[in-house]
Amino acid sequence: MEGLAERDRCEMAADFAAIAHADDFMTTFRALGRKHFQDEPRGKAILCLEIWAEATRNATMGEITRTFEREVMGRLAALIEEAQGRGEIPCQVDAHGIAVIICTLGDGLFVRRAILPDFDAEEEVGRVLHLIGALLKGEASLGEANLQHERCDAEASS
Numbered sequence: 001m002e003g004l005a006e007r008d009r010c011e012m013a014a015d016f017a018a019i020a021h022a023d024d025f026m027t028t029f030r031a032l033g034r035k036h037f038q039d040e041p042r043g044k045a046i047l048c049l050e051i052w053a054e055a056t057r058n059a060t061m062g063e064i065t066r067t068f069e070r071e072v073m074g075r076l077a078a079l080i081e082e083a084q085g086r087g088e089i090p091c092q093v094d095a096h097g098i099a100v101i102i103c104t105l106g107d108g109l110f111v112r113r114a115i116l117p118d119f120d121a122e123e124e125v126g127r128v129l130h131l132i133g134a135l136l137k138g139e140a141s142l143g144e145a146n147l148q149h150e151r152c153d154a155e156a157s158s
Contacts (some may be wrong), residue, residue: 012071045114077095078107106128
């Protein structure tokens with residue numbers, strides 16, 4: 001199991017590098033979302049659930065899984081911030097908050113893909129990507145006080 005988790009981490013690092021070097025953040029992000037949640041075989045989602053279950057019983061796997069989650073969330077937040085720096089994403093968007101939402105929604109897609117043989121990946125992944133796109137454009141709110149406005153106001157006045 002540890003080897004499988006490491007393989008997934010290497011694959012995710014390569015995918016994040018593709019986003020970092022892309023000319024269009026959202027187009028590349030959508031393509032990677034479809035790759036992981038729609039194009040990959042259902043068996044990979046089932047394996048992911050097995051790894052998560054093992055992480056609840058095995059301290060080593062638990063630590064590997066938690067480290068992987070922290071890395072994914074941190075890297076997503078950093079990629080969003082980089083896209084904000086290029087002007088692709090509004091500076092008011094809470095990069096960390098959206099990274100958490102992306103991970104939460106992604107985990108849910110893996111679960112649904114694994115347990116539902118008739119999972120409609122095209123429809124469900126499309127809806128999730130639409131929601132994430134709206135969050136990244138600032139068209140939807142995380143529903144909490146957004147401290148990012150202060151940062152944008154400070155940047156605008158400097």
